[in-house]
Amino acid sequence: MDCVELGMDALFMDRTHRDIVGICQTYRYDGEMSTSSKNDVDDAGNHERQEAGLALGVEINALLSASRALTERTAAAFHPDLQPAAFHLARWLYAYGPANPSALASAVAMDRGSTSNLIGRMKALGLVQSTPDPVDRRAVKISLTDAGVKCVVEALDLRGASFFSRIEDWAVEDIKRFTALLNAFNAPRNSLGTKL
Numbered sequence: 001m002d003c004v005e006l007g008m009d010a011l012f013m014d015r016t017h018r019d020i021v022g023i024c025q026t027y028r029y030d031g032e033m034s035t036s037s038k039n040d041v042d043d044a045g046n047h048e049r050q051e052a053g054l055a056l057g058v059e060i061n062a063l064l065s066a067s068r069a070l071t072e073r074t075a076a077a078f079h080p081d082l083q084p085a086a087f088h089l090a091r092w093l094y095a096y097g098p099a100n101p102s103a104l105a106s107a108v109a110m111d112r113g114s115t116s117n118l119i120g121r122m123k124a125l126g127l128v129q130s131t132p133d134p135v136d137r138r139a140v141k142i143s144l145t146d147a148g149v150k151c152v153v154e155a156l157d158l159r160g161a162s163f164f165s166r167i168e169d170w171a172v173e174d175i176k177r178f179t180a181l182l183n184a185f186n187a188p189r190n191s192l193g194t195k196l
Contacts, residue, residue: 070162078155079125085110086118087155090127090144094152098143100133127151 075084088108093099099107105115119142122128127148133139144152167175188196 070159073162074155074159077158078151079122079127081125082121083118085114086122086127087152089115089118090122090148090152091156093128093142093144094149094156098131098141100139101142104142122148 071087072084075082075087078087078090085108088110089104092104092108096107101115101119102112104119105112108115119128119130123130126145128142129145130140130142133141170178190196
């Protein structure tokens with residue numbers, strides 16, 4: 001199927017979307033959220049708002065899908081023989097420095113067994129090393145090797161290039177406005193949806 005750009009008239013109907021990995025798909029919304037609300041009212045303003053909200057939801061889900069695809073590509077660039085979760089461990093070590101395995105597992109919300117297996121594979125590939133913990137000689141600290149740092153930097157460069165290519169033609173004011181809108185959207189909220 002060829003991707004066809006739909007005009008603004010189709011914004012709230014079927015959407016054609018080409019994601020970051022080139023998958024083209026036409027869909028009506030994406031099943032990620034309800035198309036009705038407990039606050040629905042039969043007036044035109046509410047309908048327009050609901051349709052606009054659904055269109056926003058489609059675009060956010062496309063963004064999340066593109067982000068997941070980019071994360072997979074970035075992880076493969078880090079090392080093609082490792083699971084993507086290994087890149088999360090390496091990226092955390094790159095950002096925060098050496099850590100004991102249980103703290104690393106907790107930091108990336110991974111179970112200790114999986115973390116231990118990934119650390120073992122990464123050690124075998126020369127990407128991480130373990131050294132005695134200077135405070136508790138019975139424990140170890142995991143850190144990136146020089147080769148591990150090089151692989152993380154190359155993977156992050158790939159990720160950054162993909163990100164910046166998406167906004168290279170944007171005006172600075174558009175970037176600032178988009179950032180402000182995302183910041184407002186991502187603001188912490190309580191269970192009732194009210195800003196904290």
